[in-house]
Amino acid sequence: MSRIGKLPIPVPDGVEVTINGVGVRVKGPRGELERSFSSDMEITLSDGAVRVARGSDEARQRALHGLTRSLIANMVTGVSRGYEKQLEIHGVGYRAERKGRDLVFSVGYSHTVTVEPPAGVAFGLESPTRVKVMGIDKEKVGQMAAEIRAIRPPEPYKGKGIRYVGEHVRRKAGKATG
Numbered sequence: 001m002s003r004i005g006k007l008p009i010p011v012p013d014g015v016e017v018t019i020n021g022v023g024v025r026v027k028g029p030r031g032e033l034e035r036s037f038s039s040d041m042e043i044t045l046s047d048g049a050v051r052v053a054r055g056s057d058e059a060r061q062r063a064l065h066g067l068t069r070s071l072i073a074n075m076v077t078g079v080s081r082g083y084e085k086q087l088e089i090h091g092v093g094y095r096a097e098r099k100g101r102d103l104v105f106s107v108g109y110s111h112t113v114t115v116e117p118p119a120g121v122a123f124g125l126e127s128p129t130r131v132k133v134m135g136i137d138k139e140k141v142g143q144m145a146a147e148i149r150a151i152r153p154p155e156p157y158k159g160k161g162i163r164y165v166g167e168h169v170r171r172k173a174g175k176a177t178g
Contacts, residue, residue, distance in 0.1 A: 005065035008049035009073045012080050017050055019043050024050075024072055028079030031120070031136045035075065041068045050076070078136035084124075085145035087131045091160035094152070095128035103131065107152040107162065115148060130165075 011017055015028040024043060025034040037043065040061050042053040052069040054061040077083070089096060094107045103123050105113040117123055117133075121144050124132035131148065135141045145164070154161035154169040163169060 003066075005052055005054070005069045007069065008051050009069065009076055010049050011045075011076060015076055015080050017045055017076070019045055019050075024075070026072075026075040026079050028076075030079050030082050033075045033079055033137060035071060037068050037071070038064050040064060043068070043072070074138045078138055082134060082136050083138045083141045084132055084134045085141055086165040087133070087145060087148055087162055088165050089129040089131070089162050090154065091152075091158075094160065094162075096125060096131050097128065098123070098125050103148075105148075105151055105162075108160070109152075113151050115151070118144065131162075 012028075015026065018025040018027070022039050022041075023034065023036045025032065040055055041064055042055065044051050044053070050072055052065060052072065054065045089105075089107065091108060094105075096103050096105050098104075099114070101117055101123070103115045103117075103125070105115065107113065115123075118140060120137050121133060121135040121140050124134060126132060133141050133145045133148065135144075149162050149164065152161045154163045154167075156170060156172040157174055159169050159171060
């Protein structure tokens with residue numbers, strides 16, 4: 001039995017879960033998310049908790065069991081608390097600034113890089129070198145943060161670039177003189 005899949009998902013106050021066959025809609029104070037799942041999974045709502053069960057012990061269904069439970073749990077967390085990823089910019093003259101909803105990055109290229117947020121994602125700028133990506137959909141928030149990091153990933157010699165807060169960048173020694 002899947003250790004993750006068998007765990008019930010508690011539904012907090014203010015969050016409404018609607019199960020429609022293979023579709024699940026979760027509505028909360030921060031917004032609404034909807035997703036459809038495999039028809040092999042049996043999703044039920046009882047006693048203020050969502051439970052996921054599988055029909056058989058096939059490898060495909062075992063794989064989908066924990067995945068389905070995790071996706072529903074992420075939806076419930078997203079509409080109740082939301083998700084956020086923080087990035088920091090390292091490098092002399094490297095910075096970000098806000099232009100409306102968009103962010104404009106100056107990170108050592110001959111041009112600036114403009115990033116538009118997708119629907120359901122918002123940017124926060126704590127300082128010119130700290131960026132927050134916020135939203136209710138964990139997948140969209142993580143993807144947007146990864147795309148921002150990919151603009152200028154941290155390089156191993158001086159550590160310049162865009163990285164997640166708390167990310168450790170392995171440093172290399174420079175040229176040896178001799």
